[in-house]
Amino acid sequence: MTARYALPPSRTLADITADALLADCGWCWGGWGNPCTTEPSGGMHLARFARACRRGLISDADMRVVRDAAPAVFTPGTVLDLEAAAA
Numbered sequence: 001m002t003a004r005y006a007l008p009p010s011r012t013l014a015d016i017t018a019d020a021l022l023a024d025c026g027w028c029w030g031g032w033g034n035p036c037t038t039e040p041s042g043g044m045h046l047a048r049f050a051r052a053c054r055r056g057l058i059s060d061a062d063m064r065v066v067r068d069a070a071p072a073v074f075t076p077g078t079v080l081d082l083e084a085a086a087a
Contacts, residue, residue, distance in 0.1 A: 013069055016062045017082055020044065020052035027077050037079055047076035 021033055027047035028036050035042040049066045052058045058066075070080055 010065050011062055013065060013082070016049075016058050016065060017044065019057045019062075020049050022057050023048055023052040023055055026051045035082070042083065043079040043081045045076065046070060046074055046078050046080060049080075050076065 021035070021044075024030065024032050025036050025045050025048040027045040030036045030045075030048070036045045036048060037043045046066070049058065049063065053060065053063050066080065070078060
């Protein structure tokens, strides 16, 4: 008999971002609670999401949601435009 496990439900990018803001950014060293950029609508480096994942603030499933919102080619320094990604 094979056990089957369902993946945990995906959270929204807004919820994931709120938790990732509790980590500082390893790319620009932006402090916790503040986005990495403020222009035009605010954004966060993917490095911050990775750091939040390593610290247990967001899950691997959350990182899949973040990667799906990122462009096809990205680096840790890629800024995820939070307003555009939420649309």
